[in-house]
Amino acid sequence: MKTVRVMKIVSHDESQLRSLDELMRVFCSAKRYAFHRLLEGRNAKDIIKHLTSQFRLNKRYAEDVVLLAQSLISSQRELLPMRLEDVQAKIEKTEKKIDDYQHGRKTPKKVDLPTCLDGLHRRLEKLKSKEDELKHSRPRNDSTCDFWRKTELL
Secondary structure (H helix, E strand, C coil), X not given: XXXXXXXXXXXXXXXXXXXXXXXXXXXXXXXXXXXXXXHXXXXXXXXXXHHHHHCCCCHHHHHHHHHHHHHHHHHHHHHHHXXXXXXXXXXXXXXXXXXXXXXXXXXXXXXXXXXXXXXXXXXXXXXXXXHHHHXXXXXXXXXXXXXXHHHHHC
């Protein structure tokens, strides 16, 4: 069983902050590496052994890295059908709008009809390409480490 403590860093010592930044950089790199190796189909135990030597992490950090990468992959696989349903619903709604505008059941309020239809057709193309991408996708590594983005905003 692992015990984790959440603490706030109040130190203003630059060397401690730099060492924390270095630890987070290495951790995120190891997580990205583990993510890609898991997608390649490698064994988690082999990845843990490799992480300890390549990234100089202790076994606990290496296990945490692999666990986070596995959870990221599984969550993306779980969310994929929902994202696909959302895109398909948007496609249906856009096709209905196009049909309504073309048959005069609706009129655009802010722009003329050709401009409105052109925009709707572009949206439809974009949504269909996204649907194709989702149908043939595998988990992506979009945000394996949001730590840097969050700290840059502070």
